[in-house]
Amino acid sequence: MKMVALVDCNSFYCSCEKIFRPDLRNKPVVVLSNNDGAAIAFTKEAKALGFGQMCEAFFKVRDRVKQHNVAVFSSNYALYDDISKRVMNVLREFSPKVEVYSVDEAFVEIEGDENFDFEAWGRNVRAEIFRKIGMPVGVGISKTKVLAKVSNKLSKKHNGVCVLITDEQIDRALKDFPVRDLWGVGARSASKLSIFSIKTALEFKRFPDEKLIQKHLTKVGREIQDELRGINCLSLEAAEDKKNTGNSRSFGYDVYTKQELREALAQFATNASAKLRAQKSVCYSITAFIHTNPFKPGPQYYGVDSLRFSSGTSDVVKIIKGAHEVLDQIYRPGYGYKKGGILLNHIVPRNECQMDLFAPDTSDNEHLNSVVDMINKKYGPQTVKSGACGINQAWKTIHAYKSRHFTTEWKDLLTVEL
DNA sequence: TCTGGGGTCCTAGGACCC
């Protein structure tokens, strides 16, 4: 009997911060988005105080945060990524089949006969992850991924573990489960379903006209319906290489000069090309964009364009050059730019990459790139990079409340005094 | 004052081919 578990971390970003701040146990904690613009993660204590509205502008709640003594952190993605990897490694001790679905959750395949105690399995996973990492997780177990998602949501009310295996267990759970809360059903799909008087997951499961579902919700909706019926449509998948990758940021202030945009895009190109090399891939084209602040009154401009490389590349020098060429096309003086970014497209594994016989310079400077990657791995990200990225980077995102890189930089290692 | 960043999948429709 194969079952699927969804394991997800509770208030992941906040929990990462709390690992290194035991004084914050049971205290309200909030983590902010880039630029410290909005609150994006909350502990249950913070939610109880009325925080928890996704993307609430931070300046609006700053006074209330102080008043309630809420701990505030800027987002520290280097820390969260590292904690995530550690959690996933513990999961792999429990099953060879683990699909990392996002930074804070994973699907895990469990095999067991009729006598297997799935509940105990879930409790064990929870205890181990907390013991080894200090991360609290919820575990939902059922027959399919969609049902495991439902089960996981219900686990919050069942001390962190929920098992839905028999038809009675499943239907009882689906009866009170709003269809909008199903994985894959967004606001659009939910409102379409309400036309057919489908409000709960059970009504969706039992809705007989599959062709109608296909027509309005496409194949995606049809498969969700099947998964509710216990039919596996969405199999567990091994981690695959990214098909697109990119890097973009809001700037700390409105940027007017092309020189600053050149620096920023060079930095984004540096970050994205490192991701590409880490998965041993190359890309065939690059897209760059810059745009003004859509929330500000006044004239708006959105500039975007792409270019193709003559051959597949992951060379940071070529990718920066590409970003700058696109910038030359899209830059319009006079605007205050709030955000910029780049995307790398048409990604293929490096060993499947075809060379262009007629292009003048097709060879990546592989030696240079690998030495740079090696140094940055050993001494920390950004130890060596192109001068095109600039030195001061005044445009950079604001991070006023950032914690240290406890697990990824030697200089930030936590010291404990006894 | 501020309003994130990084992805995936599906479909329709245009371009192109024979």
Add this chain to the structure above:
DNA sequence: TCTGGGGTCCTAGGACCC
């Protein structure tokens, strides 16, 4: 007073996810 039919590939846009 008609101007094929069938197929593939690519892209833009929509929807959704965390």
